[in-house]
Amino acid sequence: AQSVAQPEDQVNVAEGNPLTVKCTYSVSGNPYLFWYVQYPNRGLQFLLKYITGDNLVKGSYGFEAEFNKSQTSFHLKKPSALVSDSALYFCAVRLDNYGQNFVFGPGTRLSVLP
Amino acid sequence: DSGVTQTPKHLITATGQRVTLRCSPRSGDLSVYWYQQSLDQGLQFLIQYYNGEERAKGNILERFSAQQFPDLHSELNLSSLELGDSALYFCASSVDWDHGELFFGEGSRLTVL
Numbered sequence: 001a002q003s004v005a006q007p008e009d010q011v012n013v014a015e016g017n018p019l020t021v022k023c024t025y026s027v028s029g030n031p032y033l034f035w036y037v038q039y040p041n042r043g044l045q046f047l048l049k050y051i052t053g054d055n056l057v058k059g060s061y062g063f064e065a066e067f068n069k070s071q072t073s074f075h076l077k078k079p080s081a082l083v084s085d086s087a088l089y090f091c092a093v094r095l096d097n098y099g100q101n102f103v104f105g106p107g108t109r110l111s112v113l114p
Numbered sequence: 115d116s117g118v119t120q121t122p123k124h125l126i127t128a129t130g131q132r133v134t135l136r137c138s139p140r141s142g143d144l145s146v147y148w149y150q151q152s153l154d155q156g157l158q159f160l161i162q163y164y165n166g167e168e169r170a171k172g173n174i175l176e177r178f179s180a181q182q183f184p185d186l187h188s189e190l191n192l193s194s195l196e197l198g199d200s201a202l203y204f205c206a207s208s209v210d211w212d213h214g215e216l217f218f219g220e221g222s223r224l225t226v227l
Contacts (some may be wrong), residue, residue, distance in 0.1 A: 032213040043116065043204055043218035045147070051213050090157065094213055102116075102147065102216055106156040 002027045004093050004105035010110045013081045021108045023075040023091030032094040033074040035065055038107075039087045049087075050074060066071070081112045117141065117164055120205050120219035128227055131194040135222045139186055145169070146188040147216065148180055152201040164210060188211075195226045196214030 013019045025031055032051050034104045036044040048059025055067045065076045074091060091105040117140035127133055139146050148160040153172040159172035163182035174180075177195075192199060202223050206216040 034215055036216075036218075041221075041223070043118075043220045044216075045116075046217065049197075049213075049215055053144075061193075070223045092216075094215075102159075103184075104157045 002062075002093065002103050003035075003096055004089055004103050006089075006093050007107045008104075008108050010109045010111065012113060013085045014114050015083050015114050019078050019081040019085070019112070021089050021104055021110060022023065023074045023076065025074065025091075025093050027093055027095060027103075029096055031072075032096075033065075033067065034092040034094065035059065035063070035074075035076050036090045036112060037061075037087045038090065042109050044090060047076070055110040069080050081110075083112045086110055097110050116217040116219065118192050118205060118207050118217050118219035120203075120222050122222055122226075123220065126225045126227060127195060129195055129197060131195050131226075132191065133195065133224065135190040135192070135205075136202050137188045137205030137207075137219060139188070139205075139218050139221045143189040143207035143209055143217070144185070144186065145210050146182055148174075148188070148190050149190070149200050149206065150205040151204060151221075157204070160190070174188075192224070195224075199225050200224055200226045 005024045030086045034049045035047040037045045050057045050067045093099045120139040121136045144165045146163045150158040160174040162170040180190045202221040204221045206218045
């Protein structure tokens with residue numbers, strides 16, 4: 001079955017330190033991977049996506065993600081965290097099928113401490 | 115601004131009642147998705163439409179129904195409401211080619227008292 005895992009419910013990091021939010025996936029065929037961020041009482045905002053090409057994808061607000069096919073991972077990273085990065089982060093995969101074609105991970109809450 | 119519009123933003127109603135949530139997708143997007151999110155939890159996929167036709171169904175209760183109209187806007191109908199139906203309901207839209215991303219509306223917060 002197609003699935004997306006985010007092994008950490010919560011990630012805490014100090015402001016100015018690098019951050020990583022982990023995502024692994026299990027899909028058949030080529031994965032099309034996405035990261036979204038959700039601030040309190042807001043909709044999900046698109047951060048970045050991997051479709052093909054360079055394994056390092058750069059996105060909004062200084063975020064980047066690294067696609068690793070052998071480890072089936074797509075970890076979200078940022079070199080220097082800001083308090084304003086505190087939010088809920090979702091990893092998702094888009095499938096090449098006719099039915100439900102987006103699968104979301106359970107989300108990881110990031111807290112950046114001042 | 116994602117371009118996806120949801121109304122109403124907030125809705126308070128009583129158990130047993132029926133409500134309708136409305137979504138206008140981004141201009142040009144043919145696919146509409148509905149999700150439920152309870153108490154900052156994960157997203158529960160409810161249903162997906164493509165150009166007026168149901169394409170996929172997720173964990174949608176029989177008390178809930180949806181449709182997509184010829185102008186591509188969509189409505190989610192929730193009936194016989196229970197306390198547990200209190201949640202944020204999100205609509206999202208996407209193009210159906212080029213492996214495009216989902217664009218989410220700001221959600222409709224439903225409170226059932």
